[in-house]
Amino acid sequence: MINPMSLMHDQEVRRQAMLQAMQLEVWLPRQQLVNAAASREYLLQWQPEDCVVVEPSAAAQSRAKVTATAAPSHNPVTRPRGEVYVSVHEKLAALQAAQPAKAAVKPMVAAVADPTPATPAVEATELAPAEPIPRFALQLLRADNCLVLVDLPTGEPFQSRDPDYQLLKDMLRAAGLTDKPSFMRQGTPITWPLLLTGNLMHEQNATAARACVRDLLSVELQSAPTACIWLLGKQAVRFANAIDEAPLYSLQDFSGATQVWSLPGLEQVLEQPLLKRDIWRSMCAVRSLWQVENDG
Structure with missing residues (x-):
């Protein structure tokens, strides 16, 4: 069964990437305020699972970096009244910075959990080609x-x-x-x-x-x-x-x-x-x- 929250997250990531390619600045809500228009829950709690790092210290640093980022105060025109916003560019930069840490930790965890060589079925799954990009x-x-x-x-x-x-x-x-x-x-x-x-x-x-x-x-x-x-x-x-x-x-x-x-x-x-x-x-x-x- 497809997880609706995961589907909405994937769509949001693609939407942000397209807007960035068109050099359009995007802002997402950080918290809901009194009398403000309701924001989508998955945007308020924006923390993709695939960007969480295994090491607690690295995860804490990544979350702190995203949470500490605030919207610039000199551009009130582009931000709806009643919400606190953070730049999508800054969020994606923080999430991308967490990717190398995840890649470095994954082999170590796998070695501790299962020291035996990978089976041919697992190797075939890992080497499965990704869906080609249309051109x-x-x-x-x-x-x-x-x-x-x-x-x-x-x-x-x-x-x-x-x-x-x-x-x-x-x-x-x-x-x-x-x-x-x-x-x-x-x-x-x-x-x-x-x-x-x-x-x-x-x-x-x-x-x-x-x-x-x-x-x-x-x-x-x-x-x-x-x-x-x-x-x-x-x-x-x-x-x-x-x-x-x-x-x-x-x-x-x-x-x-x-x-x-x-x-x-x-x-x-x-x-x-x-x-x-x-x-x-x-x-x-x-x-x-x-x-x-x-x-x-």
Whole structure:
């Protein structure tokens, strides 16, 4: 059974890491005060179990370092009234400092508890490879009442004369949408991973990547209604859908009245022109999603 507190802690660690990668300062509550808005219990008692050191002296030093850190008094605007806050950057620095002590103590404890050599089953468990970090770049555009999320195999944004971009314009024109889509996020691609170094780098698994992509799409939906989100390419289909493997040419619910439409990547279509026939057949079946609103 999944521990809800552990799940919320993992989500909070990933959220803090993403915000740090975007150079955003984050503050967490340290204690609850009278008449203050209620804070989440696991944030008030922020002490991850995986960062507790075996040696009492090291653990006391780590807790003292985190507890003694106070929010700077010269920035009252960014802190909600009624709570005492501590910087997430300072917390993570203290927790990361405790990691080497844990690594040094663990072999010593294992040697005292069990002096016999490790069994092959234990060795196989310890050497199990970690989940690979997804790596992708996605271009986000808006064409009338549709969003378009496209794989960028080279990681470079679209250029006006790129063959794949010309193909996308032809597809939009065939769908009855504008062939001059707007580049969202000032043309900056959505890239993953966010963190390239640090202890939290390996926490950027497929679940975190999907949450990031879907959150960014949700932000765009809040700014302007969207009938359909086109997903072109393997990475766009995988990380914008709620399920890991959505069938091509299928429609999946995203949120509210918005649906996502899964399609092959533009480069794949250029290499296999017969795919245009399948795309056209699927387009004829689903184009009513955006045509009704355009006509209205």
